Amino acid sequence: PQAKGVARERGKHKPYAEKDRGADIMKKNPRVVLYHSGVGNTRFVAGLSGQELDIFTQTAVASIEEPQARSLLGACDFLVLGFPTYHAAPSESIHLFIEGLPRYEQPKYAFTFTTCGLYPANALRIFAKVCRHKNIIVLHSAAYRAPATDGALLAPGIKWFHSFPKGLRSKVQADVSIAWWLMCQPPDAVRLPPFKWYAILNYPNKMVGQRYYKPQIHVLAPYCTGCGLCAEQCPHNCFECNDGKANWQHDLCEHCYRCIHHCPCAALTLRKRKRVAVQFDDAFYEETVGKS
Numbered sequence: 001p002q003a004k005g006v007a008r009e010r011g012k013h014k015p016y017a018e019k020d021r022g023a024d025i026m027k028k029n030p031r032v033v034l035y036h037s038g039v040g041n042t043r044f045v046a047g048l049s050g051q052e053l054d055i056f057t058q059t060a061v062a063s064i065e066e067p068q069a070r071s072l073l074g075a076c077d078f079l080v081l082g083f084p085t086y087h088a089a090p091s092e093s094i095h096l097f098i099e100g101l102p103r104y105e106q107p108k109y110a111f112t113f114t115t116c117g118l119y120p121a122n123a124l125r126i127f128a129k130v131c132r133h134k135n136i137i138v139l140h141s142a143a144y145r146a147p148a149t150d151g152a153l154l155a156p157g158i159k160w161f162h163s164f165p166k167g168l169r170s171k172v173q174a175d176v177s178i179a180w181w182l183m184c185q186p187p188d189a190v191r192l193p194p195f196k197w198y199a200i201l202n203y204p205n206k207m208v209g210q211r212y213y214k215p216q217i218h219v220l221a222p223y224c225t226g227c228g229l230c231a232e233q234c235p236h237n238c239f240e241c242n243d244g245k246a247n248w249q250h251d252l253c254e255h256c257y258r259c260i261h262h263c264p265c266a267a268l269t270l271r272k273r274k275r276v277a278v279q280f281d282d283a284f285y286e287e288t289v290g291k292s
Contacts, residue, residue: 032072033061035082036094038256039280041115041146041164042082044288048169049080049113052176064097065235073101073108078183080176081112081131084256085143088121088199090114092254093235095130104135109186111179112141113172117148117161121199128192139186140179141193144168147280149257150215153270156277164288214255215270217248223267223275230259230268 033050037043043063050061057078062069073079083094112127114120120143128138148161155161226244231237236252239259246267248259260268261280269276 031057031059031078031080032076033059033080033082034064034069034073035061035080036064036084036091036097037082038084038086038091038254038258039147039149039261040258040282040285041149041280042084044164044285045113045115045144045146045168045172046080046082048172049082049111049176052173053080053180056180064094069097070101074104076108077106078109078180079111079136080179081110081127081136083112083114083123083127084146084149085114085116085120085123086255088119088123090123090127090130091256093256094127098127098130098134098136101134103133106135108136109183110136110138111176112138113175114141114143115146116143117146117151119143119198120196122193122196124193125195137186137190138193139182139190140175142171142175144171149261149280150255150270152278152280153257153260153276154215162278214250214253216250216272217253217257217260218269218272219246219248220267220269220273220275221245223265225265225267227264230263233258233262 031053033046033053035042035046037046046061050059053059060072062072081094083091085091110131112124112131114123114127116123124138124141124143128141131138145165147163151158151161224245226241226246228241228246230246231239231241235256235258236254238249238252240247240249248268257270260270260276262282263279266275266279
């Protein structure tokens with residue numbers, strides 16, 4: 001309640017925090033928002049989190065794919081970590097990023113959040129356990145429903161898959177305020193996010209999705225111009241451009257579908273021989289900012 005009652009002055013919000021702020025602010029021991037985002041949902045919420053945290057303290061916002069991400073984390077004592085949930089688990093990219101960190105001598109307190117198309121299951125609990133191994137203590141966590149980046153490709157007619165829920169900005173504001181208040185008065189003991197019992201019902205679907213079935217990404221040759229954007233943006237180097245066309249390497253793919261949603265020619269798809277009807281590209285998130 002004390003955290004939610006903090007007075008705020010709010011101006012016009014920018015769509016995303018500038019990527020280059022981190023290097024200048026890092027010298028002042030800032031707090032930081034670090035995120036992994038596939039298509040853009042987590043980046044969007046990270047931007048909202050950064051705007052809110054900036055009210056209390058200077059804040060840098062950066063993707064874990066940026067070179068300064070580890071330096072930013074090492075210099076701070078409180079951070080926000082965001083990631084998407086894929087098949088009821090944290091994204092592989094955020095997991096590998098945390099695993100690659102040293103164990104810090106002094107604890108770093110964190111607010112963690114995840115974005116998901118339907119439900120997060122125990123992704124936040126799993127992630128909190130991984131963070132503990134590095135002495136990153138999760139004080140507060142939250143899940144935010146977001147546009148279903150896979151569902152919108154497979155079932156574009158379901159409008160519920162195309163938007164964030166109402167009141168998202170207010171919920172993010174409240175969660176960041178609670179986490180900041182807890183950081184200022186750290187509790188003696190911190191519990192893991194509660195176990196979600198409904199996740200047991202999803203276990204067969206999780207196993208199938210993680211181990212046995214992952215949709216194929218198809219390149220529609222007549223529409224592919226060989227621009228190389230998919231290869232440039234893929235965090236796992238799953239694309240090569242040969243003879244002016246993109247080629248997808250499925251063994252490396254995390255299935256974030258950034259490539260499909262941001263292809264300027266709509267030449268990538270999950271539905272063979274059929275172009276996508278919906279793309280969550282930069283224009284989509286710019287419009288979402290205006291509505292939020």
